[in-house]
Amino acid sequence: MATYYHRAIQDIKDNGFLSATTIITIALSILIVSAFALFFTNANDIMNYWGKGVRIMAYLKPDTSQKNFPDIKREIQGIYGVQDVNFISKEEAFKRLKEQMKRQSSILMNLNENPLPDAFEIRMTASSQGGEKVEEIATKIESLPSIEDVEYGQKWLERFTNIFDLFRLAGYAMGGIFFMAAVFIVANTIRLVIYTRREEIEIMRLVGASEKFIKSPFYIEGIIQGTLGGIIGIAALFITFKLISSSVEHSFKYELLNIRFLSPEFYCGIILCSMFVGWLGCYISLKQFLKA
């Protein structure tokens, strides 16, 4: 094994330019794929965070009698997953609206009467803050006879989820493309190394060297290139992340959200994947060009 390892290192040194090209290509592929993974990890955190802040607004029908309000509140509170329910009268809602629209107050001045309905503001328990669970609670509330309409920021969340899914899909596609590109480049490098060493390989065969003896150094070479490419790619991403994360965190500081780097398990997985790329490129090349 030490002989194979020694020969693989020697090959990398002898074909310095080719090896460097391969390592850089793998590093760039890993960098791009991991950058996508980093984006998704943090975007997912943000989505979850925003999801947790979702409240349901249940608007009452205009003809609902005030004396029924406590019963309706009780009914809503009885729904599984509801934590607390606040009544917001239409006067209170109008007051809030005026505060929010200070600059456009002239629009509201011209109104003869308050157009806003009475409403309940509903918060969910921690375990019921997922998208589907909120939707389920909202449907139950909407089915109550006194409720005219229900709103819970679902549409923009759905829209964002759709864009997020689109990005995820693009990420998978790019990951696949970069994986294939890296495999192709490794395969080509090994092919060129085999070509430059074809005479040596022929001599090895003539003196009775086994296929394992001939091929093992190439596999080790591919795996070394893959590992180095993976480590360099992850290191480059980490440095870039450190450089830009402080400014990004500043934008989110009011949201108490921390931007985080990939987990150790994840980047170890990426480096393993990168080693696999090196091995696979080598396998393809050897299969094509080193037929006994």
Add this chain to the structure above:
Amino acid sequence: MIGGKDKSSIIQMFHVHKHYGSKKALIDITLNVSKNDFLFISGPSGAGKSTLLKLLYLGEPVSEGQVLVDGMNLSRISRKRIPPLRRKFGIIFQDYKLISTKTVFDNVALVLEASGKKKKFIEKKVKSVLRTVGIEQRINALPPSLSGGEQQRVAVARAVVGSPKIILADEPTGSLDSDSADIILNLLKGFHTHGGTVIVATHDKELIRKSGERILYLKQGRLLGPTPI
């Protein structure tokens, strides 16, 4: 010995034919080589001498017929068993086939590394063999810096270092001067004296005359038997 059967046979060929497309390189060769034989295969260029040697170590497959080497039937041999077959041979080529980027030591050591020998053993054995062929002082030299005679001595060292049963030499003195050719011949005789089998393909009549060993003559792919030089 042609067509005979001997208990101590190490190589047997039965009605072997080799053709490349429509060109017939070897026609109906039946041959028996005993252990510790020293055999010359002679004939003009293109007679099929190199092809015959190639069939023995499966450098080329046989088109028809059977070849047995040390009990291995080459027509039934699996790919995995080709390296062990080749380790039975030490092969010497006219163009030496040394790896130009490796030192003399590394070229010779390759055979032992390929058979999985330990580093210490390899170092000891390679130095000993290089001493025997008289090239130990060039141990760290690269082949292109050596003369033809020196390169062929390295090739002989590589051929014998793995203690093979048979040496196949394809025009081993083809590009050497008379003195260098004598050295190579003496090295081959030394291997033979120690119990090895040697087959030399050559059209060098002087070499055959000096050796006094048995000769088989090939002409246009046919084995004609012993012939006077």
